[in-house]
Amino acid sequence: xxxxxxSTSRTSTNAIADQAVALRAENVSVYxxxxxxxxxVFLDVPKNQVTAFIGPSGCGKSTLLxxxxxxxxxxxxxxxxxxxSFQGRDLYAxxxxxxxxxxxxxxxxxxxxxxxxxxxxxxxxxxRINGFRGNMDELVxxxxxxxxxxxxxxxxxxxxxxxxxxxxxxxxxxxxxxAIEPEVILMDEPxxxxxxxxxxxxxxxxxxxxxxxxxxxxxxxxxxxxxxxDMTAFFNAEAGEGGSRFGxxxxxxxxxxxxxxxxxxETHDYVSGRFG
Amino acid sequence: MTPSPPSDHLSDTQPxxxxxxxxVESQFAYGVSPGRKAFGAxxxxxxxxxxxxxxxxxxxxxxxxxxxxxxxLSPRVFTELPPPPMVxxxxxxxxxxxxxxxxxxxxxxxxxFGILVAVYVSxxxxxxxxxxxxxxxINVLSGVPSIVAGLFSYGVVVLLxxxxxxxxxxxxxxxxxxxxxxxxxxEGLKSIPPEIRQGAIGLGATNFQTxxxxxxxxxxxxxxTGVTLSLARAIGETAPLLFTALFNQFDAKSLSDPTxxxxxxxxxxxxSPFQNQKDLAWVASLLVIGIILVISxxxxxxxxRQAF
Numbered sequence: 337x338x339x340x341x342x343s344t345s346r347t348s349t350n351a352i353a354d355q356a357v358a359l360r361a362e363n364v365s366v367y368x369x370x371x372x373x374x375x376x377v378f379l380d381v382p383k384n385q386v387t388a389f390i391g392p393s394g395c396g397k398s399t400l401l402x403x404x405x406x407x408x409x410x411x412x413x414x415x416x417x418x419x420x421s422f423q424g425r426d427l428y429a430x431x432x433x434x435x436x437x438x439x440x441x442x443x444x445x446x447x448x449x450x451x452x453x454x455x456x457x458x459x460x461x462x463x464r465i466n467g468f469r470g471n472m473d474e475l476v477x478x479x480x481x482x483x484x485x486x487x488x489x490x491x492x493x494x495x496x497x498x499x500x501x502x503x504x505x506x507x508x509x510x511x512x513x514x515a516i517e518p519e520v521i522l523m524d525e526p527x528x529x530x531x532x533x534x535x536x537x538x539x540x541x542x543x544x545x546x547x548x549x550x551x552x553x554x555x556x557x558x559x560x561x562x563x564x565x566d567m568t569a570f571f572n573a574e575a576g577e578g579g580s581r582f583g584x585x586x587x588x589x590x591x592x593x594x595x596x597x598x599x600x601x602e603t604h605d606y607v608s609g610r611f612g
Numbered sequence: 613m614t615p616s617p618p619s620d621h622l623s624d625t626q627p628x629x630x631x632x633x634x635x636v637e638s639q640f641a642y643g644v645s646p647g648r649k650a651f652g653a654x655x656x657x658x659x660x661x662x663x664x665x666x667x668x669x670x671x672x673x674x675x676x677x678x679x680x681x682x683x684x685l686s687p688r689v690f691t692e693l694p695p696p697p698m699v700x701x702x703x704x705x706x707x708x709x710x711x712x713x714x715x716x717x718x719x720x721x722x723x724x725f726g727i728l729v730a731v732y733v734s735x736x737x738x739x740x741x742x743x744x745x746x747x748x749x750i751n752v753l754s755g756v757p758s759i760v761a762g763l764f765s766y767g768v769v770v771l772l773x774x775x776x777x778x779x780x781x782x783x784x785x786x787x788x789x790x791x792x793x794x795x796x797x798x799e800g801l802k803s804i805p806p807e808i809r810q811g812a813i814g815l816g817a818t819n820f821q822t823x824x825x826x827x828x829x830x831x832x833x834x835x836x837t838g839v840t841l842s843l844a845r846a847i848g849e850t851a852p853l854l855f856t857a858l859f860n861q862f863d864a865k866s867l868s869d870p871t872x873x874x875x876x877x878x879x880x881x882x883x884s885p886f887q888n889q890k891d892l893a894w895v896a897s898l899l900v901i902g903i904i905l906v907i908s909x910x911x912x913x914x915x916x917r918q919a920f
Binding site for chain 1: 805807808810811812813814815816817818821825826829830
C-alpha cells in the first residue's frame with residue numbers, strides 16, 4: 337500500500353500538462369469476477385510518446401492496457417472501477433460507444449492475428465468498416481509503407497496474410513491498425529512471438545510512428561522498454577488477502593529515470609535483474 | 613558364440629539371413645510358439661474377412677445399380693414424363709425437377725436457420741444454459757427418424773395448406789438438414805481462433821461486421837461442407853416425402869402442387885409389376901447415387917480449403 341501511495345504522488349509531481357495527456361487512468365481497479373487483477377492505478381499517458389508498461393507476469397499490465405480501448409468488455413466477468421479518460425472524456429461513460437473508442441484507440445496483439453484474407457483486404461477491412469471513402473489502393477500502400485512492409489509484399493497483395501512470416505504478420509497487423517488512423521495505438525507484447533531481427537524492425541517502426549500516434553506498449557522485455565519508450569510504468573504483483581495476487585503500479589516516470597535512478601526499491605530490484 | 617547385430621532379430625522372415633540357431637540368445641529371440649503363430653494367422657484372416665464383408669454390400673449395391681441403371685440410361689429420361697403402365701420409353705423429368713425444387717426449398721429454410729443458430733450458440737451464448745439446451749435439442753433432432761420429420765411437416769404444412777406440396781416436402785427435409793448444417797457451422801465457427809475476433813473488434817468493428825465479414829467467411833469451408841453433406845442426406849430421403857410432397861405423374865404446376873421426387877419415384881416404380889417402370893427406377897437410383905457421389909467429392913474439396 338505504501339508503494340502505491342508514493343507512486344501516486346510521484347505521478348502527480350511529474351504531472352504532464354493536461355493538453356498533452358492522451359489517456360488518463362484515475363484510481364483504476366479491474367476485476368474478473370471476484371478476483372481483483374489490478375488495484376488503484378493512477379497514470380497519465382502523454383501524447384505522441386511511447387509509454388511502456390513493464391513488470392513480471394500477472395502484474396496486470398495487459399489487463400490495464402485492454403481497458404484503454406474497452407477490449408475487456410468482451411470478457412463477461414470483467415469490471416472496471418475508477419475512471420479512464422481519453423482526451424478528457426470518460427471512456428466508460430454510459431453514452432460512450434465502445435466501437436467508437438476502439439476506432440480511435442487501436443490495438444496490436446501479442447500473437448500476430450491477420451485475418452484469413454488477402455494482405456490487401458486485411459488492411460482494407462478496417463478502413464471500410466470505418467467508412468473510408470478515399471482511394472483504397474493508396475491507403476493500403478501508405479499503411480504498408482508506414483509499417484515498413486510495402487517492399488516485401490507489394491507484389492503479392494492478393495496472397496493470404498497467413499502466408500507471411502510471423503514478423504511480417506505482426507507488421508501487417510500494425511499496418512491495418514495504422515490504416516484506421518487511430519489516435520492511440522496500444523501494443524500488447526507485440527514482439528514476444530517474434531525473432532530478434534523482426535523484433536528490431538518492429539521497434540524501429542515504433543520510433544517512426546510516434547510522430548503520428550500515441551503509443552502504449554506492454555512488454556516483458558526491459559531492454560525493449562529502454563530502447564523504445566519515453567515513459568515507463570513498472571507494475572508488480574502482490575499476494576492480497578486470501579492468497580490471490582493482484583497487480584499494482586509501483587513507479588511511473590521517464591524511462592531514463594526508471595532505469596538509471598529508480599525511486600522504489602522494487603523497481604531497482606526489477607530493472608537490475610534481481611527478480612522477474 | 614556368434615555375435616549377431618542387434619537389428620537382426622527382426623529379420624527372421626528373410627530367407628538366408630537367419631543366423632545359426634545355436635546360442636541361448638537366438639533361441640530366446642526367434643522362438644515364436646506354433647500356437648501363437650496360428651492364433652495370429654487366424655486373427656489376421658478374421659479381421660481381413662470382416663473388412664471385406666463390410667465392404668461387400670456397398671460394392672454389391674454399386675454393381676447392381678450401375679449395371680441395371682446404365683443399361684437403360686438414355687437422354688429421354690431427362691426430358692420425358694413417366695410412362696403409363698405397359699407403355700415403353702418415357703422418363704422422369706418431373707421427378708428431377710421436383711427433387712431440385714424440394715431440395716432448394718429445404719436449403720433455403722435450413723441453411724440460414726442453421727447458420728444463425730450456430731452463430732448464436734457459438735458467438736453469443738457459448739457455455740450458457742440456454743445454448744446447452746439448444747445444442748441438446750439439435751442433437752435430439754439429428755436422431756429423429758426421418759418419417760417423424762415427415763409427420764411434423766404433414767401436421768404443420770400439409771394440413772394448414774390443405775394439400776400435398778413441394779413446400780411440405782421442403783419443410784420435412786429442412787428438419788432433417790438443420791442439425792447437420794447447424795453442427796458443422798458451429799464446429800467451423802469454434803475453429804476460428806478468438807484472436808481473429810479480437811483483432812476485428814480491436815479495429816472498431818461491430819459484432820455484426822466481425823461475424824459477417826471475418827468470422828463467417830473464415831468458417832465458410834465448414835459451412836459449405838455441412839450444406840453439401842446435408843443435401844446428400846436429404847436427396848435420398850423417401851419416407852418424409854411420401855405424405856408431404858407425395859407424387860405427381862406430371863410436372864408440378866407450382867410449389868403448392870403435389871410434386872414428384874426421384875426418391876419417391878424409385879419407391880413407387882421399384883415395386884411396380886411393369887418392367888419399364890422397374891428399369892426407370894434403376895436409372896433414377898443411378899442418378900441419385902451419382903449426385904450423392906459428386907456432392908461428397910465437392911464437400912471434401914471444399915473442406916480441404918480450410919484457413920486454419
